[in-house]
Amino acid sequence: MRIKNIISIFVCALIMIMSVNVVSFADEFNSSDIIFMEDGQEEVIPFSVNILNGRCNISFSNGNANISASVVGKSGVTKTSIITKLQELKSGNWVDLKTSSKKTGGKTCSVTNSYSVTKGHTYRGVAIITAGNESKTLISTSQKY
Known part of the structure; x- marks a missing residue:
């Protein structure tokens, strides 16, 4: 009788621990719409309804x-x-210097914008991408020019 009680308590505790981990894990993925990009990374955005993928990069020349x-x-x-x-x-603090936008009537959109910059300063690119009614903010790596 005592062994059955110990096993029952153990099984109940195990079920409770497993369910708590699953719930907190799911909340972690849904909490952020900001994605920081690594150099050369083409981001596949997880758990998106309308966005298949997107990217944002900055380079200097x-x-x-x-x-x-x-x-x-x-x-x-x-x-x-x-x-x-x-x-x-x-x-x-990150300060917006220039902003531009582009819209298309299809399922893809791409853009490259060039802006004059000053040597010795640190910059980054931000892209707010939208597909259908879903938006994500992508932030490139920051770089000193």
């Missing part, structure tokens, strides 16, 4: 920062758009 971004919608998406921002790090 001839005194310009080049921000390239793209979004691909899943099957059935008929509208996509991208808002790109060039940001500069000033006194520990």
